[in-house]
Amino acid sequence: MFADPIRADPHAASVPATEAPQRASRSAVPVAAQQMLALQTAGGNQAVLRMMARSHTAYAEEELPGPVSQGEPGPTYGPAVDSAPAVDPVSATGGGPAAACTITTRTRAAAPDGTANTRTRVGANEEVELTSSVPVIWTASTGTVVPAVLGPLPSATAVWTAPMTAGPGTITATPPGGTACTIAMTTVTPASRTLTVTSARSYTAGLSGSGFIANVVINPLDVSWTRIEVREEAVDAAATGYYDTVLHWNGLMHPVGTWLRLNAANGGLRDTVGTNPPGGPTPFSAGRFTWPIPQSFREPGTGGGARYSTGTHLQVMADATGAETTSKEGASGSRTP
Structure with a gap:
């Protein structure tokens, strides 16, 4: 079954649906601004001005189409009224505190004796799935590590392949601008x-x-x-x-x-x-x-x-x-x- 098409009013002006909210918002903005300026010129009540400023900003954020960028204040019109300057929390802290970096591991193959797949002791050439709590650059002192995202970009996941020789190794995950975290692995050969x-x-x-x-x-x-x-x-x-x-x-x-x-x-x-x-x-x-x-x-x-x-x-x-x-x-x- 198909839904009935919407029948257009033949006497109404042709306006694309996506443009209607934009026109309504653009026509509403000058009116609000004129009202605020009139009150300010006449020495209007400050509480009323604050209420109008908040109401107008909320209206602009809710009604204007398109994405909203985090940390960006909404548009304002006329002089500021009893308001603190807007601050971008990211830029104000130099990018903010870096998230803590942790690594979890999971072997792709199970150990026959039932040892958990989170084990850090592995056989030669075993594959281990790595997951970081944040996107990182992966390196390893032994074996090979291949990130899910190839190239210089950070990746939250990777696969490490153990070497064919026995011994300890360290996998390092380095977040851009953050502190690296590591996990120790041990590779064994057949005995x-x-x-x-x-x-x-x-x-x-x-x-x-x-x-x-x-x-x-x-x-x-x-x-x-x-x-x-x-x-x-x-x-x-x-x-x-x-x-x-x-x-x-x-x-x-x-x-x-x-x-x-x-x-x-x-x-x-x-x-x-x-x-x-x-x-x-x-x-x-x-x-x-x-x-x-x-x-x-x-x-x-x-x-x-x-x-x-x-x-x-x-x-x-x-x-x-x-x-x-x-x-x-x-x-x-x-x-x-």
């Missing part, structure tokens, strides 16, 4: 991995083997690792006894792994550990096999990464029965052929 067995590997009866499949989590859990990649690096094995004389694993090279991203739980990876099925042949004897596998991390899509831990793959055969235990980073499996 270790924790493996949790999900299933045992299957072997043929009479053959050796005690391997398993495990889920992988990167520690610590009070920060997020969703903005890094991890992989295992190459390393030579050290083998003695059964693993050397029968399996010939001494000096066996662990291959370089593939760069992998982590999920919101700092995991989402799976590790397959131990002798491959169907299993190792006889004769069994005591022995030990060790792979000290370097663990590396990097910013996604960049260079070779940095080492953060060593994940030791260990297999130990007890004796001629072939009883064996395989372990790696907190997970283990045991089996006798």
